[in-house]
Amino acid sequence: MGQIIAMVVSQLGECEAGHRVGDEFDIGQKTPPGMCSWAFYALYPFAQVLQFGGSFPWEPDAGVSRVACPDPDNPVVFELRRVHPGGTG
Numbered sequence: 814m815g816q817i818i819a820m821v822v823s824q825l826g827e828c829e830a831g832h833r834v835g836d837e838f839d840i841g842q843k844t845p846p847g848m849c850s851w852a853f854y855a856l857y858p859f860a861q862v863l864q865f866g867g868s869f870p871w872e873p874d875a876g877v878s879r880v881a882c883p884d885p886d887n888p889v890v891f892e893l894r895r896v897h898p899g900g901t902g
Contacts, residue, residue: 815876815895817860819848822879826887840864840893849889852882856891863895 817840821832830849838845840860844853859878862868868875876895881888 815864815866815897817864818894818896819845819856819860819891820894821889822892823888823890826884828882828884828887828889830889832882832889849882851884852889852891855883856880856893860893863893 819838819840821834821836824832824834828849830847830852832849832852836847838848840853840856844850859869859880863876863878869878872878878893879890880893881890
């Protein structure tokens with residue numbers, strides 16, 4: 814079982830939560846401090862798949878998924894990455 818890190822890789826418009834490219838969050842069972850709860854709700858199902866060893870057929874890297882927050886006018890795109898203890902990926 815891996816740890817999941819969410820990093821903001823793209824942000825257009827004005828994010829109401831103030832997210833900026835480069836922000837990182839450790840994804841667990843609760844919304845991380847400082848993360849928009851709407852973004853967390855969008856990311857959570859994808860994070861669970863990655864955490865338990867799953868992957869998405871449309872992603873070139875099995876340990877990564879890119880997910881956008883639900884605000885269509887000010888989208889924030891997060892990269893979720895599975896990180897194993899003692900290393901990455």
